[in-house]
Amino acid sequence: MKFLKENWYKLMTGTAMLIFACGFFIYAVSPSYANETSEENLPSADSKDLNNVTAVASDGYLYVFNHQMDMWTWAGGFDPDKPLKRKLP
Numbered sequence: 001m002k003f004l005k006e007n008w009y010k011l012m013t014g015t016a017m018l019i020f021a022c023g024f025f026i027y028a029v030s031p032s033y034a035n036e037t038s039e040e041n042l043p044s045a046d047s048k049d050l051n052n053v054t055a056v057a058s059d060g061y062l063y064v065f066n067h068q069m070d071m072w073t074w075a076g077g078f079d080p081d082k083p084l085k086r087k088l089p
Contacts, residue, residue: 062086 004011054065064084065071074083 057088060088062088 052068054068054071056063056065056071062085063071064086065074070083
């Protein structure tokens with residue numbers, strides 16, 4: 001009991017420093033996220049722009065269509081022609 005009476009401040013400061021160090025390392029190791037564009041700033045495709053080249057990324061591949069309507073017919077299973085497919089890095 002004499003040890004606690006004489007060294008209580010050392011135990012308190014040591015415990016506080018240990019908690020602070022653990023919190024700092026958890027913060028330092030936590031994952032960092034890239035700056036993502038919000039949904040407000042995403043480009044949108046209008047229904048009147050059906051003659052534009054369209055690219056879609058899926059499962060590590062980039063699919064390029066000559067027209068947006070080609071993409072919709074291929075996605076619906078109506079068009080047997082496959083789009084240009086490229087592996088993303």
